[in-house]
Amino acid sequence: MxxxxxxxxxxxxxxxxxxLFTAYHLARSGGGxxxxxxxxxxxxxxxxxxxGGVRQQWETRGTVRLARESVEAYRRFxxxxxxxxxxxxxxxxxxxxxxxxxxxxxTVHTLVASEGLASKVxxxxxxxxxxxxxxxxxxxxxxxxxxxxxxxxFPAVWGVYEAARSLGVEVAFGVEALGVEVRNGxxxxxxxxxxxxxxxxxxxxxxxxxxxxxxxxxxxVPNVATRxxxxxxxxxxxxxxxxxxxxxxxxxxxxxxxxxxxxGLTLPHRPGTSRGTGSSPAFLSAMxxxxxxxxxxxxxxxxxxxxxxxxxxxxDGFPVIGEDPRLPGFVHGNGFGGHGFMLAPAxxxxxxxxxxxxxxxxxxxxxxPERFLTPTPTATAERLQLG
Amino acid sequence: xxxxxxxxSLKMGESDRRFSFRGRPRSAREGETLLAxxxxxxxxxLHRSIxxxxxxxPFCGIGHCxxxxxxxxxxxxVRACRYEPSEGDSITTENAWPSPTWDVFGAIGLLRPGGxxxxxxxxxPAWATRFYQxxxxxxxxxxxxxxxxxxxxxxxxxxxxxxxxxIVGAGDAxxxxxxxxxxxxxxxxxxxxxxxxxPVEGADVxxxxxxxxxxxxxETGERRFTLLGFREPAQGVRIDAGSVVLATxxxxxxxxxxxxxxxGVLTADAAxxxxxxxxxxxxxxxVVVGGGLRAAAVLARCASTVxxxxxxGEIRPEVVRAxxxxxxxxxPRSLLLRAEGRHHVRAVxxxxxSGGSKTHLSCDAVVLAHRRIPLTQLFFQxxxxxxxxxxxxxxxxxxxxxxxxxVPGLFVAGSAASVPEPDRPAHARSVADAVVHGPGATVTTxxxxxxxxxxxxxxxxxxxxxxxxxxxxxxxxxxxxxxxxVEEAVRSGYRGIEVVKRYSSLGTGICQGRYCLPDxxxxxxxxxxxxxxxxxxxxxxxxxxxxxxxxxxxxxxPASEGVVP
Numbered sequence: 044m045x046x047x048x049x050x051x052x053x054x055x056x057x058x059x060x061x062x063l064f065t066a067y068h069l070a071r072s073g074g075g076x077x078x079x080x081x082x083x084x085x086x087x088x089x090x091x092x093x094x095g096g097v098r099q100q101w102e103t104r105g106t107v108r109l110a111r112e113s114v115e116a117y118r119r120f121x122x123x124x125x126x127x128x129x130x131x132x133x134x135x136x137x138x139x140x141x142x143x144x145x146x147x148x149x150t151v152h153t154l155v156a157s158e159g160l161a162s163k164v165x166x167x168x169x170x171x172x173x174x175x176x177x178x179x180x181x182x183x184x185x186x187x188x189x190x191x192x193x194x195x196x197f198p199a200v201w202g203v204y205e206a207a208r209s210l211g212v213e214v215a216f217g218v219e220a221l222g223v224e225v226r227n228g229x230x231x232x233x234x235x236x237x238x239x240x241x242x243x244x245x246x247x248x249x250x251x252x253x254x255x256x257x258x259x260x261x262x263x264v265p266n267v268a269t270r271x272x273x274x275x276x277x278x279x280x281x282x283x284x285x286x287x288x289x290x291x292x293x294x295x296x297x298x299x300x301x302x303x304x305x306x307g308l309t310l311p312h313r314p315g316t317s318r319g320t321g322s323s324p325a326f327l328s329a330m331x332x333x334x335x336x337x338x339x340x341x342x343x344x345x346x347x348x349x350x351x352x353x354x355x356x357x358x359d360g361f362p363v364i365g366e367d368p369r370l371p372g373f374v375h376g377n378g379f380g381g382h383g384f385m386l387a388p389a390x391x392x393x394x395x396x397x398x399x400x401x402x403x404x405x406x407x408x409x410x411x412p413e414r415f416l417t418p419t420p421t422a423t424a425e426r427l428q429l430g
Numbered sequence: 431x432x433x434x435x436x437x438x439s440l441k442m443g444e445s446d447r448r449f450s451f452r453g454r455p456r457s458a459r460e461g462e463t464l465l466a467x468x469x470x471x472x473x474x475x476l477h478r479s480i481x482x483x484x485x486x487x488p489f490c491g492i493g494h495c496x497x498x499x500x501x502x503x504x505x506x507x508v509r510a511c512r513y514e515p516s517e518g519d520s521i522t523t524e525n526a527w528p529s530p531t532w533d534v535f536g537a538i539g540l541l542r543p544g545g546x547x548x549x550x551x552x553x554x555p556a557w558a559t560r561f562y563q564x565x566x567x568x569x570x571x572x573x574x575x576x577x578x579x580x581x582x583x584x585x586x587x588x589x590x591x592x593x594x595x596x597i598v599g600a601g602d603a604x605x606x607x608x609x610x611x612x613x614x615x616x617x618x619x620x621x622x623x624x625x626x627x628x629p630v631e632g633a634d635v636x637x638x639x640x641x642x643x644x645x646x647x648x649e650t651g652e653r654r655f656t657l658l659g660f661r662e663p664a665q666g667v668r669i670d671a672g673s674v675v676l677a678t679x680x681x682x683x684x685x686x687x688x689x690x691x692x693x694g695v696l697t698a699d700a701a702x703x704x705x706x707x708x709x710x711x712x713x714x715x716x717v718v719v720g721g722g723l724r725a726a727a728v729l730a731r732c733a734s735t736v737x738x739x740x741x742x743g744e745i746r747p748e749v750v751r752a753x754x755x756x757x758x759x760x761x762p763r764s765l766l767l768r769a770e771g772r773h774h775v776r777a778v779x780x781x782x783x784s785g786g787s788k789t790h791l792s793c794d795a796v797v798l799a800h801r802r803i804p805l806t807q808l809f810f811q812x813x814x815x816x817x818x819x820x821x822x823x824x825x826x827x828x829x830x831x832x833x834x835x836x837v838p839g840l841f842v843a844g845s846a847a848s849v850p851e852p853d854r855p856a857h858a859r860s861v862a863d864a865v866v867h868g869p870g871a872t873v874t875t876x877x878x879x880x881x882x883x884x885x886x887x888x889x890x891x892x893x894x895x896x897x898x899x900x901x902x903x904x905x906x907x908x909x910x911x912x913x914x915x916v917e918e919a920v921r922s923g924y925r926g927i928e929v930v931k932r933y934s935s936l937g938t939g940i941c942q943g944r945y946c947l948p949d950x951x952x953x954x955x956x957x958x959x960x961x962x963x964x965x966x967x968x969x970x971x972x973x974x975x976x977x978x979x980x981x982x983x984x985x986x987x988p989a990s991e992g993v994v995p
Contacts, residue, residue: 084929091932121553129548131563176578197932198549201924277507277940277976278480280525280571281564300563301480301909301935302571321811322972324643324656324668324985331982335581342664342983343505343576343584345976348942350969 047213050241051078053398054233055248056220056256059090061376061383062248063203064391070210074399080218080235086200088250090384092352094273094305096286097385098135098191100155102427105409107158109389116388117194124202128194129300133284135191136173138182144290148186162188175282176340193286193297196384222259223373230372244398246374251353253377262367265415266378267356271307272326274349278302293429294333308333322349354381360425364390364410365397374398375412380428449519461626464510465498469712475510476530476693480572481910482539485773487693491700496908496940499572504580506573524573535569545912588666588984593619595865596657596671598641600627603844604677606858608633614866619669621659638662642973646813653839660981668985673865676808677843683801684945688768688899691907694775698728698799705731713795717778719766720800721745726752728799737793740764740780742800743886765894769796803948804846810970812837818963823887823952833861834869841865891952906946908939920957927954927966943968
């Protein structure tokens with residue numbers, strides 16, 4: 044038998060940062076026994092393939108607040124979880140190439156500042172102070188928030204993984220979720236590639252595979268998995284502090300603690316073509332042209348490796364958090380659109396609440412699964428889905 | 431000093447290039463790499479490791495390791511073994527202060543010889559977070575960022591070509607296939623990584639050009655390959671080819687022992703490169719490790735500078751004969767426990783296998799010639815089926831007698847095809863035949879099955895792991911990961927190479943696992959008590975070697991996205 048028990052109170056699908064954090068909170072609030080299953084190995088999904096950015100600059104108040112809470116949690120992470128995640132709060136710098144983009148960033152700045160965060164609007168000269176060697180005339184300005192930053196994703200995963208396990212959470216790798224078993228209109232179990240498990244609650248935290256699991260469980264959801272490519276260069280002595288994001292094309296890059304430039308670029312992606320984590324010649328040349336165009340001296344830096352991971356996108360850019368009204372016992376913790384890592388601490392607490400049948404306190408129009416069932420013209424959308 | 435300079439100026443030839451190295455005038459001869467020029471002038475080239483600033487030196491000699499990185503005219507991370515100095519170059523070393531010989535950052539390695547636990551440590555007190563982060567960032571990084579002038583000097587328009595057949599590697603096998611194709615009326619494009627290579631009549635041979643990315647061909651439509659590469663220093667090359675023949679050859683692997691990344695420890699590849707006439711090897715009393723054909727080749731090339739031959743297992747008769755002729759003592763079935771020395775190897779300690787007597791040998795180099803494995807990155811990238819060969823301890827492409835891999839249109843020639851040397855000319859002809867007429871049409875005769883040299887390394891490492899102090903061996907020299915840190919990862923419950931890689935950072939440095947992965951698979955196999963093929967493998971990501979962003983930027987975006995594996 045693959046699993047230690049036949050029956051669990053909750054089964055979490057996906058051992059990424061969101062799934063593990065949720066399992067950790069469930070175990071702490073007496074929601075056990077908890078089983079976490081993952082189709083790959085630890086960190087084989089987006090939690091092990093992202094650029095490590097953590098930011099609070101968003102277009103909607105709800106997201107800003109979740110992000111601010113997550114930043115506080117990551118600041119405490121080292122003391123609470125025993126792993127050093129090297130959370131470096133040296134800012135996120137958004138770049139505008141024209142006045143329209145700058146006006147959009149100003150709106151973001153106004154919102155972020157109204158939440159008590161020390162966001163700044165920068166002119167081109169101030170931007171150049173942050174990005175040594177930026178091509179003259181490349182930008183008209185940008186916004187900067189110092190308490191944003193970057194972290195090293197792996198130790199964050201190890202830390203939550205070990206903490207969850209020490210609370211009795213069972214984690215099984217190489218196990219795929221095939222769909223839920225439904226009895227009397229609610230979740231009665233989960234079918235896995237290693238046999239069935241009895242449970243009353245399934246948490247879908249499967250990231251790029253969450254749409255598949257929902258659909259295999261008979262639930263129509265709008266989640267779409269899109270591949271995003273990324274690269275890392277040879278390591279250099281420190282010269283770049285903030286994470287830099289360009290609004291026009293989603294170019295983002297930062298310098299890791301070890302000195303590598305790590306970054307990516309949003310390219311049009313044909314969804315559903317393949318679920319591999321490989322790279323494409325198109326990305327390598329597009330990314331290199333974007334990076335060298337912005338900071339010409341990086342042309343003399345070697346690319347060390349390139350890879351890709353999956354965003355779990357929703358139509359309005361907000362994650363999906365809460366129990367699915369069509370199937371009691373089926374709890375969503377997905378749709379993070381490439382920003383699950385940075386929002387995980389705050390959102391997973393609420394996913395755990397939903398799994399325990401308690402209110403999440405989140406605005407249902409923005410985060411609940413119901414919002415896709417009653418098609419009303421949505422008031423808000425989060426379009427700052429970059430970096 | 432004056433005499434030395436006078437001698438140098440006397441020896442200075444017409445075509446010599448004068449450059450400065452660490453502020454002193456030096457010169458390189460026509461066709462001489464920086465590494466060879468410095469070795470000839472007996473200038474030690476030191477590099478400091480990325481984290482603990484331990485002294486490292488030229489190790490692989492073929493442009494993969496971090497041991498000979500220098501800064502050339504404001505461009506960081508240039509490999510001395512792959513750079514021919516130009517007149518007036520300003521070349522210096524990096525990642526050390528004030529100099530690689532006396533590097534104050536090196537104190538960290540002396541204070542914390544067991545390594546710094548950056549995974550759990552440096553968390554407290556919270557107010558010191560920023561200080562720790564600045565400190566660690568300052569230590570890390572192999573070079574200062576490039577200057578704008580250095581980047582401008584690299585700019586070159588990309589090269590986009592179409593060919594029926596692209597061949598990667600113009601060594602013996604690649605040249606033989608090229609010649610056979612030319613004889614059948616095909617004009618292939620040949621990419622050769624070496625800076626200099628003789629032309630082949632009827633073929634376009636591109637020297638100094640490294641193939642770095644070969645994605646699988648599209649599954650629908652015309653199945654053509656897109657091969658990305660770059661020509662030194664930073665010209666992007668993209669070749670659209672109907673068939674690709676990989677003749678990428680093999681390389682000499684690393685070995686785990688204490689002091690295994692000390693300057694003076696080098697691979698047989700490096701020794702062979704150094705000893706190519708008219709050059710002289712930069713050692714006088716080397717200990718050669720290995721008892722197989724590669725060790726015999728090293729002896730044949732530089733027997734007069736070999737002090738002893740040490741083999742993990744038995745020693746082949748060819749080596750015994752060559753050693754007897756040169757009066758070199760042999761130490762078969764020996765554990766190499768440790769290389770000693772502060773800035774350079776001065777001695778090695780051995781112990782006979784199964785707890786026998788100990789030996790102390792003075793030497794000035796350790797040449798690793800015990801295990802030669804194929805360069806398989808492009809096969810993995812292209813999605814070819816790979817077979818684990820336990821007798822070599824490495825993956826080889828699954829290959830038909832005519833050199834066809836599991837990917838239609840992708841062929842292999844030479845040592846990666848497991849063809850023994852005497853059979854390679856015949857094999858090259860059948861590969862060319864299969865490329866032109868299809869693999870099914872070829873009848874191949876006379877190609878014998880490959881018999882690798884049994885390495886016995888699994889048993890060897892099992893014994894080594896029982897030796898006190900083995901944990902100080904460097905498992906990954908590029909990122910400064912010690913064997914003890916790999917053991918710690920396994921003890922903490924992390925299993926499989928993919929997970930241990932992420933936990934320990936092993937294999938994430940400048941050689942991308944070329945030198946740590948073969949040993950790490952065996953190490954994890956022992957620590958996790960399962961066969962090496964169950965430990966998994968690190969996904970071979972593009973590019974094969976660090977490729978300047980300028981090279982990729984010089985290429986226009988291809989029309990179709992192709993298949994992303």
